[in-house]
Amino acid sequence: MKNVLVKWFIKSVWPVIKQLLVKYGAEILEFVFQKVTAFMKEWMTGVFNRKQEQAEENMKNAQSASDEQEKKKYQDEAESYKRQAEAYAEMCREWESKFEEFKRSMEKEVKEKTENLKPDDLFNVKAKKSNDNLIQLKESSSILLLENKKEI
Secondary structure, eight states: OHHHHHHHIIIIIHHHHHHHHHHHHHHHHHHHHHHHHHHHHHHHHHHHHHHHHHHHHHHHHHHHOOSHHHHHHHHHHHHHHHHHHHHHHHHHHHHHHHHHHHHHHHHHHHHHHHHTOOHHHHEEOSOSSTTSOSSEEOTTOOTTOOSOGGGO
16 A cells, blocks of 8 residues: 555656746745845945945045145046946946856756656655654755765
């Protein structure tokens, strides 16, 4: 009877569990990547805005300065802050591109590894004692198998 139950589980229930794991894994990744992306954009935008504000402040100081040397100093500082702001904007664009590439790579890897899961990767399917559960979750298993078994 137990053998029939295990076979039924592997044939009927396991494919549904795998579909659920693939979907759940994709949703978790999307959630995490959205949160990280929003955090990084907010941080980088804040840095960009502060540099822009510093540039504008120095330009105002340059316009109101009466001494040519002081005016030049403020103008140079304003240009420096503008360049820094532009560098942050460029870095943000590069980061977004690389992060999107990384995201696609992770989604593909998680999907592939989840689709390749076998029941015995996650479950002990034979009870040790007659009163044990027939199917038990392995305690020391990495569900997504993020490291290849052959590399371990």
